[in-house]
Amino acid sequence: MKCLISLFLLLFLASCKSDSKENREKPMIVATTSILADGIKNLVGDRADVIALMPAGVDPHLYKASVRDLDLLTNADLVVYHGLYLEGKMTEIFEKLAFSQTLIDISQGLPKEQLIRSGPEAHSVDPHIWFDVNLWSTAMNYTSTEIIRWKPEWKSVIESNSALYLNQLTALDTEVRLKVNELRSTSQVLVTAHDAFAYFGKAYQLEVKSLQGLSTLSEPGLRDLTELIELVQVNHVKAIFAEQTISPKAIRAVAAGAAEKNHQVKLAGPLYTDSLDAVGTPAGTYIGMVKTNLEIIYKNLLK
Numbered sequence: 001m002k003c004l005i006s007l008f009l010l011l012f013l014a015s016c017k018s019d020s021k022e023n024r025e026k027p028m029i030v031a032t033t034s035i036l037a038d039g040i041k042n043l044v045g046d047r048a049d050v051i052a053l054m055p056a057g058v059d060p061h062l063y064k065a066s067v068r069d070l071d072l073l074t075n076a077d078l079v080v081y082h083g084l085y086l087e088g089k090m091t092e093i094f095e096k097l098a099f100s101q102t103l104i105d106i107s108q109g110l111p112k113e114q115l116i117r118s119g120p121e122a123h124s125v126d127p128h129i130w131f132d133v134n135l136w137s138t139a140m141n142y143t144s145t146e147i148i149r150w151k152p153e154w155k156s157v158i159e160s161n162s163a164l165y166l167n168q169l170t171a172l173d174t175e176v177r178l179k180v181n182e183l184r185s186t187s188q189v190l191v192t193a194h195d196a197f198a199y200f201g202k203a204y205q206l207e208v209k210s211l212q213g214l215s216t217l218s219e220p221g222l223r224d225l226t227e228l229i230e231l232v233q234v235n236h237v238k239a240i241f242a243e244q245t246i247s248p249k250a251i252r253a254v255a256a257g258a259a260e261k262n263h264q265v266k267l268a269g270p271l272y273t274d275s276l277d278a279v280g281t282p283a284g285t286y287i288g289m290v291k292t293n294l295e296i297i298y299k300n301l302l303k
Helices: 002-017 034-047 067-075 088-097 133-150 152-184 198-204 222-234 249-260 286-301
Strands: 028-031 049-052 078-081 103-105 190-194 208-212 239-243 266-271
Touching: 028 034, 028 067, 034 049, 034 078, 034 133, 034 152, 034 286, 067 088, 078 088, 078 133, 088 103, 103 133, 133 152, 133 198, 152 198, 152 286, 190 222, 190 249, 198 208, 208 222, 208 249, 222 249, 239 249, 239 286, 249 266, 266 286
Parallel strands: 028 049, 028 078, 078 103, 190 208, 190 239, 239 266
Antiparallel strands: none
């Protein structure tokens, strides 16, 4: 860690000597994940260049900042991150950056009573708030306010873009509710590789179970596997779902275990959880990701 901090300080000093910020045509905003970068792009439009620190398909729970990342962060005009320990291995970097950079932690705009906890520790708060579209809308509304605080001269543009985006999110939330209402009528359970869909289950009143915990740093044990196999069998679950950023090995073992108990369950997906798909694909935007996930779940559990 000392080496990382020393490297960080060296990069910071180097960035201070650079006049790259002054020479830019537009401010550069760095968002940690592709999900967050897409939201910021909808808010700022063409007023800034928005860069996702983590490429599509990367698991933010496991992500470690590289030398290139540190350079990008220290040269950014604005850094935006999820918070709630989603970017767990970068927490100390954000603390150091706060002394010299403008940062927005979008989780600061969320009502504390709406957050899901698995324990009393700070890192036990579930960070996957984007699976409740209404909660994501709240986060984006807060972010737009903070961007205006950073760039007051953008106020009218940000407010206009924000209103348009929030209306799109409202329509998306309605669409999700309608389809999940149909799913609930079948008494199916959404079974996923890791515990990313708790907000989805809470917001849309669908039972959700997973093999791993909030962070993919945790490894499922034999007891976790056995209990999930039993749940799949007892509830006659039609399909269980792999995830884009996680190896399907463990969730595949659930399907195999159910088969040994004479219950055939389909391994479906992958679902997009902690990252968007590549740019230009159906799941390459936040709204597209939610719709893609919903269609995969709907098709495999209902039909």
